Amino acid sequence: MSAEIKPEVKKISFEEIKKHSDRSSNWIVINNDVFDVTEFLDKHPGGEEVLIEQAGQEATEAFEDVGHSSDARAMMEQYKIGTLVDSERKPDLPKKSDPEWKESSGSSDVSWKSWIVPIAFGFVATVIYRLYFMS
Ligand code: HEM
Structure with a gap:
């Protein structure tokens, strides 16, 4: 029985990353993690050019x-392939895919009020109509 040893995440600095800044070796940093996208260049649905622009x-x-x-x-x-060394890390950016409704709590309250007013108005109009025209 052998216990599985999880490999340590490699810490990489920009000094090293900068050396991989073209088509033959292309590393990029996204949310403090380092990616080697050299093999991915011709598979990227957004095209290789955008990745080459960001290389290193x-x-x-x-x-x-x-x-x-x-x-x-x-x-x-x-x-x-690794993550940025602690001294070069930036605070994580919020992900664009996070649902926006998270920030707008209370909006359901507003929509509730927007239909109760016409209903109340209709009710009052009905009562007035009955009092004056159906007696
Ligand atoms: C390891 C990193 C990346 C992966 C795995 C990746 C993957 C993908 C995938 C799967 C798509 C298809 C659309 C989708 O599913 O969202 C896409 C589209 C695209 N990507 Fe990336 N991408 C990476 C990095 C980047 C970077 C750094 C840029 C920089 C500008 C970029 C720019 C684009 C563009 C412009 C499109 C086309 C969007 C469209 O046609 O609407 N990607 N990428």
Whole structure:
């Protein structure tokens, strides 16, 4: 019986990442993780050019701006080679795919009020009509 040893996540600095900044070796940084996308260049649905533009540098903003799907995020895992050294990490950016309704709590209250007013108005109009015209 052999216990499975989880390999340590490799810590990589920008000094190292910068050396992999073209088509022959292309590393990019997204949300503090480092990806070797060299093999992925010709498979990327968004084309290789955008990845080559980001090669050897921070690509979080460009990646999030596109609004990549959860499939794309799952796909990234296979290209991950490590994570940024602690001194070069940035606070995580909010993911664009987070649902926006999370921030707007209380909106259901507003919609409830928007239909109770016409209903009350209709009720009052009916009562007045009955009092004056049906007696
Ligand atoms: C390991 C990193 C990446 C993976 C696994 C990945 C994967 C994908 C996938 C699967 C799609 C198809 C659409 C979707 O499912 O969202 C896509 C589209 C795209 N990606 Fe990436 N991507 C990566 C990095 C990047 C970066 C760094 C950029 C920088 C600009 C980028 C720009 C685009 C663009 C422009 C599209 C086309 C969007 C469209 O046609 O609507 N991607 N990517």
